[in-house]
Amino acid sequence: MNWAIETQNLRRVFRGGTVRRLWRRKSAQNGNGETVALDAVDLQVKPGELFGLLGPNGAGKTTLLKILSTLLLPTSGTATVDGIDVAKDPERVRKRINMVSGGEHSGFGILTVRETIWMFAQFYGVPGRVVRERADRMMDILGLTEFAETKVSKLSTGTRQKMNIIRGFVSAPRILYLDEPTLGLDVAVAREVRSFVRAWVDEHPERSIILTTHYMAEADSLCDRVAIIDRGRVRACDTPANLKRDWAPECVYRIEIPLWTQGGHPLDDLDVVRSADVEHHGDRGRTNLRVILENGDGIGAVTERLSQRGVAALSVSRLEPTLEDAFLNLVGHGLAASEEKGR
Ligand SMILES: Nc1ncnc2c1ncn2[C@@H]1O[C@H](COP(=O)(O)OP(=O)(O)OP(=O)(O)O)[C@@H](O)[C@H]1O
Ligand SMILES: [Mg+2]
Known part of the structure; x- marks a missing residue:
């Protein structure tokens, strides 16, 4: 079987220049002023797979998609x-x-939605009749039919992004790259785009999508x-369920207590507490603690400490681990934190 995508020991280094200085993370630069955007990346994507790339700003996601779409060459290693x-x-x-990026301004404002889709389909040599069929069907699914004859310059962000999505799918690519396809979309439009993307993969098991998202x-x-992905390297690669199982801390509790006004939180000197987020709701007279424990046994020590301090636990519930928990555990920081550490 051919992999849809395969990279072996893929590396991409950017040299010098002032481009994107603001984006560049100290962590990614070596002593020669080079930025190692991708470092020893080995990935395999199967036909029929919807594959996600997750990583903080500057992790190398867009660089990887650009290499896979032949816009950039690898510095070393291979990608097929x-x-x-x-x-x-x-x-x-x-x-x-084909490739679609979130927030892109493709096409010309003076063309209508239908003309824009048609123009891009011509770049791929799709026959006119086929373009019409595909465009009509996709506009119908994404609720774009009423905008078919509207000029692109008059579209809202969400409607324009739906058009961009159709532009990517209209050539019926075997492999489609979506770089932050739902960036800046409202909840309802993002949901429509997601279900469209999922249905497209499910209907065509020989096709694959790689998408990046935050x-x-x-x-x-x-x-x-x-x-x-973090700092150019793949830290983990698996199904979301397995990533959560293997990397999310298992013991996350949500504890509601009366409004805590003494600064910090009442569990701050407890060993079993790995970290705690505190949210105050002055209007309701409540404080919510989201507590990550070293292990499941720690909850006893937590409730004991609360009662020692005379704090009533109004509710205690165990939370299911999220992909964000796994992500933070693997990457260990957000962008700001890593900049502060100067890594
Ligand atoms: N053309 C370029 N010239 C120099 N450095 C670049 C260039 N493109 C990207 N980089 C650097 O390569 C690294 C990876 O950038 P990339 O855009 O791939 O990250 P990303 O994961 O897509 O981030 P984001 O989530 O912000 O989109 C960053 O340090 C970035 O500054
Ligand atoms: Mg990017």
Whole structure:
């Protein structure tokens, strides 16, 4: 079987330049002012898979998608798409792929939605009749039919992004890259886009999608497998369920107590508490603690400490681990935290 995507020891280094200085993380730079965007990346994506790339800003996700779509060359290592080497035979790769990025302004404002979709389909040599059929069907599913003759410059962000999505799918690529496809979309539009994407993969088991996202719940509900990338390296790659099982701390509790006004929280000197988030709700006279414990036995010590301090536990519930818990455990920080540490 050909993998839809396979990378072996893939590395990409950016040298010098002032481009994107603001984005560049100290962590990714070596002593020569080079940025190692991807480092020894080994990934395999199966045909029929909806595969997610999760990682903090600057992790290397877009760089990876650009290499897989032949917009950038690897510095070393190999990447194949449908068995074809992206560096050796980019033309053949391009016939099999398409890419849509969130927040992009593709096309020309003076063209209508239908004209824009038609124009991009021409780049891929899709016959006019087929374009019309596909575009009509997809516009119908995404609720875009009423905008078919509207000029692109008049579209809202959400409607324009739906058009971009259709532009990506209209060439019926074997492999589609979606770089933050739901960026900036409202909840309802994001949901429509997600269900469209999922249905497309389910209807065509020989096709694959790789998407990047910063929305953990999106990756969890949508993707068959997820690779968590940080500073150019794959930290873990598995189904969302397995990532949660293996990497999310198992013992997360939500404890509601009367409003805590003494600063910090009442469990701050307890060994079994690995970390606690505190949320005050002055209007309701409540404080919510989200507590991560070293292990399940620790909850006894927690309730004991609360009663020692005369704090009533109004409710205690155990939370299911989320992909975000797994992510934070693996990556260990957000962007700001890593910048502070100067890593
Ligand atoms: N053209 C470029 N020139 C120099 N450095 C670059 C260039 N493109 C990306 N980089 C650097 O490579 C690293 C990876 O960037 P990339 O855009 O792939 O990250 P990302 O995971 O897509 O981040 P985000 O979540 O912010 O989109 C970053 O340190 C970035 O600054
Ligand atoms: Mg990116």
